Amino acid sequence: xxxxxTSKAPExxxxxxxxxxxxxxxxxxxxxxxxxxxATLFLFKYPQKLGPIFITALVVTMASFLLLLILRHFIxxxxxxxxxxxxxxxxxxxNYPFISIIVPAYNExxxxxxxxxxxxxxxxxxxxxxxxxxxxxxxxxxxMKEFExxxxxxxxxxxxxxxxxxxxALNYGIRRSKAQVVVCMDSDSRLTPEALRYAVYHFxxxxxxxxxxxxxxxxxHNIWTKLQALEYIEGLNIVRNAxxxxxxxxxxxxxxxxxxxxxIESVGGYDSDTxxxxxxxxxxxxxxxxxxxYEPAAVAYTExxxxxxxxxxxxxxxxxxxxxxxxxxxxxxxxxxxxxTTPLSLWYMLFEGLAWPAMNIFANLxxxxxxxxxxxxxxxxxxxxxxxILDILIAxxxxxxxxxxxxxxxxxxxxxxxxxxxxxxxxxFATLEELVGLDMSWGKLARxxxx
Amino acid sequence: xxLDWVNILATVIFVSIVVTLILAVxxxxxxxxxxxxxxxxxxxxxxxxxxxxxxxxxxxxxxPATIAPVEGEAAATVNAPTKQ
Numbered sequence: 001x002x003x004x005x006t007s008k009a010p011e012x013x014x015x016x017x018x019x020x021x022x023x024x025x026x027x028x029x030x031x032x033x034x035x036x037x038x039a040t041l042f043l044f045k046y047p048q049k050l051g052p053i054f055i056t057a058l059v060v061t062m063a064s065f066l067l068l069l070i071l072r073h074f075i076x077x078x079x080x081x082x083x084x085x086x087x088x089x090x091x092x093x094x095n096y097p098f099i100s101i102i103v104p105a106y107n108e109x110x111x112x113x114x115x116x117x118x119x120x121x122x123x124x125x126x127x128x129x130x131x132x133x134x135x136x137x138x139x140x141x142x143x144m145k146e147f148e149x150x151x152x153x154x155x156x157x158x159x160x161x162x163x164x165x166x167x168x169a170l171n172y173g174i175r176r177s178k179a180q181v182v183v184c185m186d187s188d189s190r191l192t193p194e195a196l197r198y199a200v201y202h203f204x205x206x207x208x209x210x211x212x213x214x215x216x217x218x219x220x221h222n223i224w225t226k227l228q229a230l231e232y233i234e235g236l237n238i239v240r241n242a243x244x245x246x247x248x249x250x251x252x253x254x255x256x257x258x259x260x261x262x263x264i265e266s267v268g269g270y271d272s273d274t275x276x277x278x279x280x281x282x283x284x285x286x287x288x289x290x291x292x293x294y295e296p297a298a299v300a301y302t303e304x305x306x307x308x309x310x311x312x313x314x315x316x317x318x319x320x321x322x323x324x325x326x327x328x329x330x331x332x333x334x335x336x337x338x339x340x341t342t343p344l345s346l347w348y349m350l351f352e353g354l355a356w357p358a359m360n361i362f363a364n365l366x367x368x369x370x371x372x373x374x375x376x377x378x379x380x381x382x383x384x385x386x387x388x389i390l391d392i393l394i395a396x397x398x399x400x401x402x403x404x405x406x407x408x409x410x411x412x413x414x415x416x417x418x419x420x421x422x423x424x425x426x427x428x429f430a431t432l433e434e435l436v437g438l439d440m441s442w443g444k445l446a447r448x449x450x451x
Numbered sequence: 452x453x454l455d456w457v458n459i460l461a462t463v464i465f466v467s468i469v470v471t472l473i474l475a476v477x478x479x480x481x482x483x484x485x486x487x488x489x490x491x492x493x494x495x496x497x498x499x500x501x502x503x504x505x506x507x508x509x510x511x512x513x514x515p516a517t518i519a520p521v522e523g524e525a526a527a528t529v530n531a532p533t534k535q
Contacts, residue, residue: 426479
């Protein structure tokens with residue numbers, strides 16, 4: 001997912017929904033809170049009023065949720081393993097196309113120079129860098145200008161435009177590129193030297209429109225960033241690896257996305273009407289019938305939020321952006337041009353992003369209630385143990401596949417203890433706000449310059 | 452002995468779930484308060500139809516600036532200062 005490198009808020013009218021009036025929003029919020037409080041009081045004061053059928057239904061729902069979770073983990077592991085086996089037999093390409101790397105930036109003075117420096121060290125024969133300053137006010141443009149020119153065959157062009165958002169900045173850069181393949185990346189990312197060489201080979205299939213890169217966290221300084229590091233390799237990259245077996249990766253991440261230029265042009269470029277332009281672009285490509293692959297060796301390191309409130313801000317934007325994009329392209333949930341797995345991939349995104357968090361919160365509350373009211377503490381312990389074992393299993397697999405530090409596996413216990421629940425609560429609130437139509441803006445995450 | 456461990460673990464899990472939920476909800480509302488108090492950027496103000504009324508952003512231009520002449524003296528021309 002993209003980090004927020006530009007500050008332009010998208011037009012709410014473009015999504016086709018009128019925001020609710022503040023009074024209506026307040027009334028609905030109070031009604032929901034009152035309902036939750038009444039239900040909680042009722043459940044704790046009069047549990048015997050709930051019939052045995054209701055209790056049985058709840059237990060069956062929980063058991064189904066657990067079964068679904070186990071199935072999901074094993075399916076992800078299986079397909080990601082199959083995709084990894086496919087890649088292991090791939091040959092080294094003989095010809096490399098010319099690539100343009102587009103780097104849009106807005107107020108990224110802390111990180112733009114390490115980012116551009118990393119691009120000059122890529123082990124790729126033919127490429128150029130197009131840096132686009134989106135009206136920065138902190139000296140980002142001046143820092144970019146220091147890189148302008150030819151560096152041992154790599155041409156760096158720097159442009160400045162009025163602030164109009166990341167999507168516009170990307171389109172601006174793509175229009176100035178003549179390459180067949182373009183890389184769209186965030187200005188707070190740092191690519192590994194081999195990233196492009198492995199990624200470009202997927203384009204030998206003429207139906208592949210984009211390749212998602214492997215995004216990892218670089219600033220593993222505290223517990224929040226280490227948990228995010230684990231989440232990226234276990235929750236995001238393994239999922240992409242599994243989806244890539246079907247060539248229907250549903251998010252080409254903002255820090256590292258490699259696109260066939262023809263594919264971008266076929267969908268009209270990036271749109272500015274959502275807060276997740278990377279997901280929006282991916283969905284448009286899938287809807288047009290393009291295949292989207294994933295390359296685990298195309299690694300981009302990015303700076304993750306280091307404090308809890310910044311993390312919540314990021315996930316809030318991701319959730320609302322995904323909903324906006326899905327609402328825009330909702331017709332693709334039932335049909336797409338040529339690729340029947342596209343609707344499945346999008347339904348999975350919807351389920352993982354919305355239904356799953358709500359079910360996880362409900363499940364936790366349900367087992368707490370069962371333990372408190374009926375004294376069934378063993379059920380609570382069993383539930384938690386099963387989930388933790390699953391998390392450890394997938395963490396071990398992810399760490400081995402990604403050749404990461406084994407110490408991340410121990411964080412999977414904390415991951416289950418509190419991290420997942422915090423993120424899920426944020427997602428549920430963000431979903432409610434999007435459904436109610438509350439206004440939102442990009443804002444900017446504070447950069448620490450860790451890359 | 453085994454039952455004791457189960458009860459201890461259940462208590463730890465129960466407390467962590469409750470504390471985490473409270474922390475999650477509190478953090479979310481703290482985030483909303485922080486965002487509400489954040490000063491708006493120029494782009495956001497423009498989108499809402501307001502213009503920045505306080506500072507105008509200074510951009511060094513290529514053309515030289517002209518200093519208005521003091522009474523009795525000719526106008527002077529200086530180069531526009533460059534950003535360090």
